[in-house]
Amino acid sequence: MIELSGLTKRYGEKVAVDGLSFAVTPGIVTGFLGPNGAGKSTTMRMILGLDHPTSGDVRIDGRHYDQLKDPLTYIGALLEAKGVHGGRSAFNHLLCLAQSNGIPRSRVHEVLDTVGLTAVARKKAKGFSLGMGQRLGIAGALLGDPRILMFDEPVNGLDPEGIHWIRNLMKSLAAQGRTVFVSSHLMSEMALTADHLVVIGQGRLLADMSMADFIRQNSRSYVRIRTPQRERLLDALHEAGITVVESGGGTLEVDGGKAEQIGELCARGGIVLHELSPQQASLEEAFMRLTAQSVEYHAHTDAAPVPQDWGTGWKEG
DSSP: OEEEEEEEEEETTEEEEEEEEEEEOTTSEEEEEOOTTSSHHHHHHHHTTSSOOSEEEEEETTBOGGGOSSGGGTEEEESOTTOSOTTSBHHHHHHHHHHHTTOOHHHHHHHHHHTTOGGGTTSBGGGOOHHHHHHHHHHHHHTTOOSEEEEESTTTTOOHHHHHHHHHHHHHHHHTTOEEEEEOSOHHHHHHHOSEEEEEETTEEEEEEEHHHHHHHTSOEEEEEEOSOHHHHHHHHHHTTOOOEEEETTEEEEESSOHHHHHHHHHHHTOOOSEEEEEEOOHHHHHHHHHGGGOSSOOOOOSOOOOOOSSSSOOOO
16 A cells, blocks of 8 residues: 655745645555646655655555555556666566566566567667566566566556556456556546546646546536437427527537436327437546646647536636
């Protein structure tokens, strides 16, 4: 387990991490999200003792990182895949790590096979592609067979097969009862991998909850309707006190989870439906809504604004 309590890091006047308190628990994949500059990398570096907090505390299974004997057997981490001596082969890089933490040589062969690098084990790391470098970094994290694993942008440079592999690897590690903490900017991938989310913005905690609760609390749910009897449907919805908006292409939208009510209403009125489908926003939409005020660098676009009259208080961030 990783436990943060009031963790704060200042660089002069700049507050990179501001009073973070949360726990990363075993048995699930916990996603760590935040806009650029939110403090994710600084937080991960403090967990590993690479940066020292200005105040607050962070513990790994109840101890500080520098109190761990043979730390790779407690926590394995991938923070910078290219943090490898380019003149060393993949095998020798891992062997050096193993020898420094009392890990047997045989384990090097095992993790090279796990990440699919056995065929290039004797090649120098400087000739590796970004994806191969990622796999070598993941091998280093797995080397000590630790109970806690931490990955920062683990799918960078991986091809579709590699992305599928690392996704299943993280899920299987969590299923074994390990603690898995992963940071990524790829919302679609995080939605497929994480069970729980910790979201920060400008160094502060914004959310600490399950994936399902996060999407439900930070997104707009609605019902999409298509019918060849549009005017009859509009009249029936109006009489029932249900507000509807047009979304283009002959499609109508009703806020909230009213699909059953609308279906029964149409059945009683003999109204033909071509579509009646509940819709839930994606993780990306929920994330952007929650973090809109925490984004440090905003890009400008000439795209038309998203309609704001949804009756839910939602507006484009």
